[in-house]
Amino acid sequence: MKTIIKKYLKSIKKLFPIYGKKEKQYIKILQPRLLEYAAEKETLSYEDLIEEFGTPSHVISGYFSEVDDEYLFRHLKIRGYVKKFLIFVLVAFLAFNGYCYYWAYQDYLNAQDQHIMYKEIVIEED
Known part of the structure; x- marks a missing residue:
């Protein structure tokens, strides 16, 4: 029951x-x-x-x-502000992570260019 x-x-x-x-x-x-x-x-x-x-x-x-209508509207307004703030924080967090990943990838590409993968030695006979 x-x-x-x-x-x-x-x-x-x-x-x-x-x-x-x-x-x-x-x-x-x-x-x-x-x-x-x-x-x-x-x-x-x-x-x-x-x-x-x-x-x-x-x-x-x-x-x-x-x-009371005033009570309801006030709480709904506060809820809207909180929701907008959380969306802003989420977007800022994702943008910051994207920025960090972009620079990490650029560092990776630079490291690949500077790292010697193989060395070619040519021996010539005189």
Whole structure:
């Protein structure tokens, strides 16, 4: 029975675009209600939870209708900044590695040109 509730809660958590304090509080409030409902039922299925509480997307839309818009937009904006920063760091890291590999390859080519691979000795008879 608990595995079904965990599965339902996990599917709800996946739909949150951000998962902060308020979202954790919402899950903590929802979990006892789910456990109460499960205690009342003899056999509980995922469909029973959907019938009683709604699909996970409906639960999330209900949460968003209750939450402060300013809070949501602020967290989404911060998430966007973090995502852009991480992409910038990744691109800079890849560019730096490409630059290092280019110079290492140039050093390799220079070393090949300077390294004597074979020596030809010509003996002439007088």
